[in-house]
Amino acid sequence: MTQLFRTFTIGFLSILLFSCGLSDEEVLERFQKATKSKNWKAAKDLIDEYLERKPNEDIEAYFSRARIATNIEPLDLEEIIADLNTYIENFPENSVAIMYRFQAYLYAAEFEKAMEDIETVIQRHGKNPFLLSWKANTAFLDKKFDIAAKIYEQLTKMPGTYEEIRNNYYYMVFSKHFGSNKEGAMWDTAFLQDRGFEQDSLLMKALIDDKIIFEEVANFHLPKLTIPELEKAIKNDCHELDLFPFKEYRRAELMNKIALEERTKDLEALLENRDEVYTLNLSYNGYKELPKTLLAFKNLQILNLSLNQFTDLEKTIEDISQLPNLKVLLLNECGIKELPENIKLLDQLLVLNMYGNRFEKLPEAIGELRNLKLLGLENNRKLSSLPKSIGNLKCLQVLDVSQTKLTSLPVEVAYCSQLVMLSANRCRIKTLPENFGDLINLRNLSLYGNKIEKLPQSFGGLEILRYLTLTGNRLKGLPKSFKKLDSLGRVSLDGNPIEVFPKELDSLKSVYSIVIHNTPIKNIPYSIANKEGLERILVNPKYISQKNIDSLKTINPSLYVIPQN
Numbered sequence: 001m002t003q004l005f006r007t008f009t010i011g012f013l014s015i016l017l018f019s020c021g022l023s024d025e026e027v028l029e030r031f032q033k034a035t036k037s038k039n040w041k042a043a044k045d046l047i048d049e050y051l052e053r054k055p056n057e058d059i060e061a062y063f064s065r066a067r068i069a070t071n072i073e074p075l076d077l078e079e080i081i082a083d084l085n086t087y088i089e090n091f092p093e094n095s096v097a098i099m100y101r102f103q104a105y106l107y108a109a110e111f112e113k114a115m116e117d118i119e120t121v122i123q124r125h126g127k128n129p130f131l132l133s134w135k136a137n138t139a140f141l142d143k144k145f146d147i148a149a150k151i152y153e154q155l156t157k158m159p160g161t162y163e164e165i166r167n168n169y170y171y172m173v174f175s176k177h178f179g180s181n182k183e184g185a186m187w188d189t190a191f192l193q194d195r196g197f198e199q200d201s202l203l204m205k206a207l208i209d210d211k212i213i214f215e216e217v218a219n220f221h222l223p224k225l226t227i228p229e230l231e232k233a234i235k236n237d238c239h240e241l242d243l244f245p246f247k248e249y250r251r252a253e254l255m256n257k258i259a260l261e262e263r264t265k266d267l268e269a270l271l272e273n274r275d276e277v278y279t280l281n282l283s284y285n286g287y288k289e290l291p292k293t294l295l296a297f298k299n300l301q302i303l304n305l306s307l308n309q310f311t312d313l314e315k316t317i318e319d320i321s322q323l324p325n326l327k328v329l330l331l332n333e334c335g336i337k338e339l340p341e342n343i344k345l346l347d348q349l350l351v352l353n354m355y356g357n358r359f360e361k362l363p364e365a366i367g368e369l370r371n372l373k374l375l376g377l378e379n380n381r382k383l384s385s386l387p388k389s390i391g392n393l394k395c396l397q398v399l400d401v402s403q404t405k406l407t408s409l410p411v412e413v414a415y416c417s418q419l420v421m422l423s424a425n426r427c428r429i430k431t432l433p434e435n436f437g438d439l440i441n442l443r444n445l446s447l448y449g450n451k452i453e454k455l456p457q458s459f460g461g462l463e464i465l466r467y468l469t470l471t472g473n474r475l476k477g478l479p480k481s482f483k484k485l486d487s488l489g490r491v492s493l494d495g496n497p498i499e500v501f502p503k504e505l506d507s508l509k510s511v512y513s514i515v516i517h518n519t520p521i522k523n524i525p526y527s528i529a530n531k532e533g534l535e536r537i538l539v540n541p542k543y544i545s546q547k548n549i550d551s552l553k554t555i556n557p558s559l560y561v562i563p564q565n
Helices: 003-009 024-036 040-053 060-069 077-090 095-107 111-125 129-141 145-155 162-178 182-190 201-208 227-235 251-260 267-276 292-296 313-320 341-346 364-368 388-392 411-415 457-461 480-484 526-530 546-555
Strands: 279-281 302-304 328-330 351-353 374-376 398-400 421-423 444-446 467-469 490-492 513-515 536-539 560-563
Touching: 024 040, 040 060, 060 077, 060 095, 077 095, 095 111, 095 129, 095 227, 111 129, 111 227, 129 145, 129 162, 129 227, 145 162, 162 182, 162 201, 182 201, 251 279, 251 302, 251 328, 267 292, 313 341, 341 364, 364 388, 388 411, 457 480, 526 546, 546 560
Parallel strands: 279 302, 302 328, 328 351, 351 374, 374 398, 398 421, 421 444, 444 467, 467 490, 490 513, 513 536, 536 560
Antiparallel strands: none
């Protein structure tokens, strides 16, 4: 039975077999012939008959009918959307179904609904080139050119082929031209060569003469993707383990699972059931080298080798690479002074935690771990720099470099476009790279206890940032772009020499917690008390008067203004 046939038979084939006047075998044979020959009309007739007999009893059949109907011209968009609505109401977590409905809305020119669907999928899976391109195209079709230009610009900074990046750059130019920024469009065209593209005098002339025709450039073709292809596109080719903080499988839960795994001292005793062993805690076993017995556990996925002092780490890594299914490796507090180049052999890893070692730098080979989703480097107190190759970790979602000697983050960190959580607490960081705002998937940023005096203007590009800790730095104010952080819910600025309450905080739409105790701010404007959703402000009573606090509470009795020394 072909994959295509299996796809369309899920959920309804067993009931279709009693179709009127035909035996089970005859219906099966006809359906198989219809799908193999791509006779979608015949396949759809079978589902229509089934749903007429058994409405609302098999919800998956509605999704199947919608998919089959997309192959029948002319498209019955009303029925397709209705079937998808029925299915999504019952299975709201199916992002593939939402993407099918998104496409149907696009064909129906219902751009606002299409934008809602693509936004839903982006919120679940993060921003990747495939999803962002269709969000940008939707905005362009809806003639919301400011939004389109912004997204196309983001896409030019994400991984892709030369043609893909060039195409996004051109559509950024088109969006500015059709919007309110024709001068910006010509400026960007003039600097094509500086951005790595060929100069285009014809485009410049068309812009000057106003000869760009919207209908000709607004010609987007939706790709015909199978369900597996669509699932892969949504996930952006990154591996299946998801470490997004709002998902069920969180970093803390993963680490807790490993920590609670009982330590194994006798591997030999597990050999009889070796194929059923997926997690091993071999920490603090006094290993100088890996026991050869370990290589018999071919299904091993999680391995904790922390607190062992390996004499030949290069040989150890070579041995580990022979575990074909290993996804998570812990090498915490192993006294590692230098990570060998052959770390690239572990390119199947999703999680690599190396807390509390002694290396001063990482090899460029770390960039070869292209499936890596979590890299834990905290408490490596001699680590003073990150390699440029860190930018090659396109699937990286969590990076922790806390308690290291880093004085800055390299610009390449901003190339990790899937990064969701970045922790760099108690380092020596003085500046953030100018392109820091390119981390468009960042939701949690913690920079506690550094020496940062100024945030880059690009900081406002962190549009979905939710939690921000800047405690204990040297900030005297915030950049103007800070007010663009519409998703920011919790912000901590305590321990900074800020004397005037930042007006940018008053512009935040989603903020519910502001921490400014241990700062010399002398007055909180009354306008902040009217901010919808704001729940609490932690202040320093040494500077904020009780009168100021009482006035805020009078304006908004539900607001907690908490004095804290």
